[in-house]
């Protein structure tokens with residue numbers, strides 16, 4: 001078992017994950033998966049703090065965690081992610097007021113997403129960067145759901161993550177630049193045109209696609225490259241359309257956050273986007289052409 005473990009540690013290099021799993025045995029998974037999960041729910045606990053405090057411009061570290069109703073400081077034993085909420089039966093130890101199930105849900109979600117990243121990207125440094133990217137999307141999604149706004153400080157983290165990601169991935173700089181532009185520019189134009197149209201009609205400029213969503217796709221595209229961000233935006237729009245209709249039929253309100261769906265798209269895009277695009281391209285026969293430029297574009301697309 002130790003040999004396998006050392007072998008696993010040696011694989012902390014840059015390799016696609018699917019192929020390598022056959023080198024690990026069950027004992028490695030039994031050890032690694034709980035560790036990744038616990039790491040994920042602990043980070044998830046911090047994400048809750050960010051989601052609640054950042055929109056109110058409160059310090060993320062200064063004040064200790066406290067009950068939102070009575071203000072009582074949360075005891076150290078009650079700070080265990082997910083499990084404390086279950087032990088406390090979802091109630092504050094001091095005033096007995098209900099604690100929102102949102103907290104354990106965010107923690108659990110982050111833990112499960114870390115395990116998913118671990119399986120998709122393998123036991124690599126790239127996975128750690130991907131996990132942080134995942135967490136940023138969790139924060140963006142829930143904050144947009146709550147406040148209908150996307151915080152630019154959070155998006156800046158995605159741009160920072162692009163730097164290490166660039167050295168750990170094969171995605172080229174050109175791929176990233178095209179990725180940053182290919183969704184954000186159409187989003188910006190749709191937002192502008194729909195905004196002007198509404199302004200003409202009602203006198204109020206309401207953009208069809210907000211600037212925050214546009215910038216989210218710009219950062220996501222830069223981080224993922226176009227091969228992953230194109231399927232990501234299709235998934236995001238499809239989910240938003242389905243869920244938007246469901247929400248409208250329940251609440252009657254057409255005002256809803258687009259960001260959470262884009263975040264789910266960007267998550268799935270990061271994991272499977274390149275596979276989807278490369279599969280899609282493989283189904284289209286390469287055109288036979290004599291033109292130098294078309295040949296160059298085909299070479300870029302298919303290789």
Ligand SMILES: [Zn+2]
Pocket residue numbers: 067068069070071072092093094095096097
């Ligand atoms: Zn309380």
